[in-house]
Amino acid sequence: MxxxxxxxxxxxxxxxxxxxxxxxxxxxxxxxxxxxxxxxxxxxxxxxxxxxxxxxxxxxxxxxxxxxxxxxxxxxxxxxxxxxxxxxxxxxxxxxxxxxxxxxxxxxxxxxPRALLKHAIYMLEQEFGLCVKAGFESEFILLEKDAKTPVDNDVYADMNTFRNHRVAETLDSMVESIQDMDIVVEHFHPESASGQYEIVTGYTDLLRAVDDLVMTRIVIKEVAQQVGGFHATFAPKVFADQAGTASHVHLSLWDVSSSSGNGKGGGHNAYCDALTLPSSFDAVKDVMTGNVTVGMHQFMAGVLQNLPALMALTAPTTMSFERIKPSYWSGAYQIWGVQNREAPLRVSHDGSHFEYKPLDGTANPYIALAGILFAGMAGMRDEAKLSLPVQVDPHTLSNEKRSELQIMRLPERVQQAQRLLKENAVLRSGFGDAMLDNFLAVRGKEAEYFDGLDAEEVRKLMIARY
Structure with missing residues (x-):
């Protein structure tokens, strides 16, 4: 070189x-x-x-x-x-x-962790002849040097952000550096919370996408300090009364035989052609979900069925569960939907991919994505049935209606998700005892430690580390 x-x-x-x-x-x-x-x-x-x-x-x-x-x-x-x-x-x-x-x-x-994801990718290819392409949304918050004060109080997609020269220069430098590292940036914009922004990196083969995410986060943190004198954080819930910070991932299945293999698209999307969007909530009972391939129905069903345990991998900290609340567009119920931002699994309007929402910057992305693949493959092996989509905010329904539709609340504490992960045969089989037990030992004791701190101590520590 x-x-x-x-x-x-x-x-x-x-x-x-x-x-x-x-x-x-x-x-x-x-x-x-x-x-x-x-x-x-x-x-x-x-x-x-x-x-x-x-x-x-x-x-x-x-x-x-x-x-x-x-x-x-x-x-x-x-x-x-x-x-x-x-x-x-x-x-x-x-x-x-x-x-x-x-x-x-x-x-x-x-x-x-990186070898684990390689193994999951290999198993998907060998058993099903499929590969995954992915793209990530990197949300982060810029704070002043004190690591407390947000750089602005702008709202979602607010043009006023770019009147702040320091912020605008910092964001420009971040994106230029990411692009110079041969990582595609699709767009960037202000997000909902104070000082919050999002950089969306391009769709590519899964391992490359996760590698790109790791490098993107490194660039965001270093350029924030170098150019603006800011502290950038991926902590999931910096401000208790505002939107949290996530790392949503968009996923689709592709035929290995027709995929270009260059990490930049091409080939045949084995996911689906289109989805039918029900015109009303009651119509969900009578509407089929469209032309999603049987395999992809099963993959999503596997992810959805294992989601309560998966959350220990993808939302692995005490603060992660402060972010995942009803009516915050974070996916607090065990459902999927078409363009429903309250669903943890959100299918795009054209059915070309789905978004997994309960993922944040405290999760190791290699471990998290391996877990999603193992769950999806289990659904395909078992020919799992995908439930009907939910096209409303489930929290607005009565308890009786949610019970009738079998809409369940996802875990509300990390310890609850960890207990489910420990007993989950699908993920234990994919990870192996050594990897899963090590993960649970580390994250379990971490959760115990954080339970002994007050909210401000947790906030300071998470902002400093992530």
Missing amino acids: DTDARFVRVVLTDTVNVNRVRVVPMLRFRHQVLTNGLGLTPALLGLPPQFDAVYSGAPVGEVTMLPDPSTIRILPHRKTHALILADLLLPKETHKTTTQAFPLDRHVFPLD
Whole structure:
């Protein structure tokens, strides 16, 4: 790679979605690290977000942090630094040992989140001949240096945002840096909460989309500080009386045989051709859901059926559940709908994809998306039936009506979702015991710790870390 970069940041996104880094001089990276990797304690995957204390694992052992050459990028806002994402491998002497979590590759460390997603993608292709394409909405809040005060009090899509020169320059620089890293930006705009914005990155193959998301978040945080002197946060609920901050993902299934494989679209969308939108709520009883393929019906049904447990992976913190409230467009009930923003699974108007809403920036996106794939594949294996769509805000219905329609409230606390995840056979089978038990140990003890803090302490810590 021809570059003026003098250093390479080798990055691993850990269990609790903290990006851990080793910085290596470029000469050593080229001659040694690119091929041989870096030694790393496996206990790193047992650390919580609030401090360095090993919640799962032991002080003994080592894994290899091996850079993936396809992910290397120069950081446009700091051209002396390159960034590359890494996978975790077992030491060579253990390569003959099988791992329950990843029969695909006996060399990978079974707690590696990125390897987990690779495995889920491989299983979908091998068993069903399908791949997933995805696009993410990266919502964040810009705060002043005090990490308390929002940079504005504008409303959704408010043009006034761009009258603030510091904010406008910062947003422009973010988007330009993201684009310079070969990541497609579709659009960006002010969001609903004070100081809140959203950058939407382009639709592409799932692993590439998640890698792009990790890099996008790194750029957002660093450019916010460098250009505007701001603190950017992805914390799910910064202001108690305003909209929360999410990381919605849009997903569709594609035939592997006809997909271009270049990560930028092409091929045949195996999802559907169109959906029929019921004209009224009562009409839902009588209207079929259109031309969605049987496989995609089943995939969505699998996700919906496992959603209460999935939320422990995709909304994994105490603060995550402060965001997911009825009538906040966050998806608080176990339903799906066509263009219904109160549904956790929202199908687009043309039926080309669906949006998964209970996802935020505290979730490791590799773990979260692997969970969604495992749930969807279980639905396809079991030929699961998709319930009828709900075309209203379910919270406006009476308790009797919700009961009649079998509309259930999703978990309201992270501990409730964690208990469901622990007993969920579908996700345990996909993740393997080692990965799932490690996740539950770390996130479970984290939740216990946060329960002992007052709301302001939680807020400060989450804003600082995420």
